[in-house]
Amino acid sequence: MPQPRSPVPDFLYGTAWKEDRTPALTELALRMGFRGIDTANQRRHYFEEGVGQGLAAAYRTGLVTRDDLFLQTKFTYQPGQDHRLPYDPAASLSVQVAQSMASSLDHLATSYVDSYVLHGPSSNHDWTDADNEVWEAMQKERDAGRARFLGVSNVSLPHLQQMATARADLPAFVQNRCYARLGWDRAVRLFCRERNIIYQGFSLLTANQEVLRHPLIARLAASANATPAQIVFSFARTVGILPLTGTSEGEHMQQDLASRDLTLPLDAIHTTESLAG
Numbered sequence: 663m664p665q666p667r668s669p670v671p672d673f674l675y676g677t678a679w680k681e682d683r684t685p686a687l688t689e690l691a692l693r694m695g696f697r698g699i700d701t702a703n704q705r706r707h708y709f710e711e712g713v714g715q716g717l718a719a720a721y722r723t724g725l726v727t728r729d730d731l732f733l734q735t736k737f738t739y740q741p742g743q744d745h746r747l748p749y750d751p752a753a754s755l756s757v758q759v760a761q762s763m764a765s766s767l768d769h770l771a772t773s774y775v776d777s778y779v780l781h782g783p784s785s786n787h788d789w790t791d792a793d794n795e796v797w798e799a800m801q802k803e804r805d806a807g808r809a810r811f812l813g814v815s816n817v818s819l820p821h822l823q824q825m826a827t828a829r830a831d832l833p834a835f836v837q838n839r840c841y842a843r844l845g846w847d848r849a850v851r852l853f854c855r856e857r858n859i860i861y862q863g864f865s866l867l868t869a870n871q872e873v874l875r876h877p878l879i880a881r882l883a884a885s886a887n888a889t890p891a892q893i894v895f896s897f898a899r900t901v902g903i904l905p906l907t908g909t910s911e912g913e914h915m916q917q918d919l920a921s922r923d924l925t926l927p928l929d930a931i932h933t934t935e936s937l938a939g
């Protein structure tokens with residue numbers, strides 16, 4: 663049976679570190695207008711079951727249906743987890759991926775996720791055999807219809823280059839922490855742009871406090887009648903970054919979404935891109 667295809671939204675709501683507030687904040691984010699939700703089957707930082715509860719509440723009130731949403735979750739290796747594992751650690755990595763996916767679908771009460779992301783490669787330096795095994799297992803999940811797209815997170819340019827050498831099947835998404843001092847992850851973004859990979863940026867605000875305080879950003883914010891945070895999100899989108907926000911405030915949710923209506927002058931975009939690196 664063909665599956666409904668919600669488009670990739672232009673803003674993702676991140677559900678990390680919300681613990682007991684996860685259901686209410688997920689529902690609030692949907693009420694405010696977010697249609698893309700990012701989570702992970704990693705209880706240490708995310709409460710994926712709570713995301714499912716928030717979705718269920720939104721479905722009950724008729725706010726949205728599953729087809730309206732873009733749901734993204736992740737497979738996390740054991741070293742990134744605490745004792746609350748979504749798989750048998752004694753099982754092979756392929757089986758761990760299948761078990762983690764089954765648990766995610768159960769948490770989110772759905773038959774498929776829109777995006778399934780490898781939370782981080784097994785080594786900070788190289789794309790390893792373990793990553794190949796996990797990636798193949800993730801491809802099986804996708805081919806079985808349980809994930810529409812695949813992604814990788816916390817990757818360097820060498821990871822992606824090695825991945826390209828090892829596997830023809832590149833991810834649809836890269837999700838990285840986006841530091842302005844690294845040219846907003848310039849090298850990885852360029853790799854993604856050349857291969858039609860959508861680059862998702864997180865910690866756009868928390869990793870770039872010096873940008874938020876910069877006089878140029880203050881001037882841009884004043885002339886656009888916007889906040890520095892909105893300028894950063896608007897800038898990000900203009901240079902092709904699909905932004906995530908992890909705000910816990912309804913007002914900030916509104917402001918973050920409203921940043922989509924801002925248009926920044928071209929010279930300001932160029933200056934911001936090399937503001938810190």
Ligand SMILES: NC(=O)c1ccc[n+]([C@@H]2O[C@H](COP(=O)([O-])OP(=O)(O)OC[C@H]3O[C@@H](n4cnc5c(N)ncnc54)[C@H](OP(=O)(O)O)[C@@H]3O)[C@@H](O)[C@H]2O)c1
Binds near residue numbers: 679
């Ligand atoms: N793949 C990974 O390894 C990974 C790692 C980290 C995060 N993520 C994902 O990315 C999501 C977002 O994480 P993040 O690090 O970008 O965000 P975050 O750490 O959750 O925090 C965003 C911060 O920005 C503030 N903020 C948001 N909008 C604002 C606004 N309009 N004005 C002023 N302050 C604002 C928030 O404060 P208020 O709450 O007061 O608004 C909060 O302090 C996570 O929830 C998770 O889904 C993924």
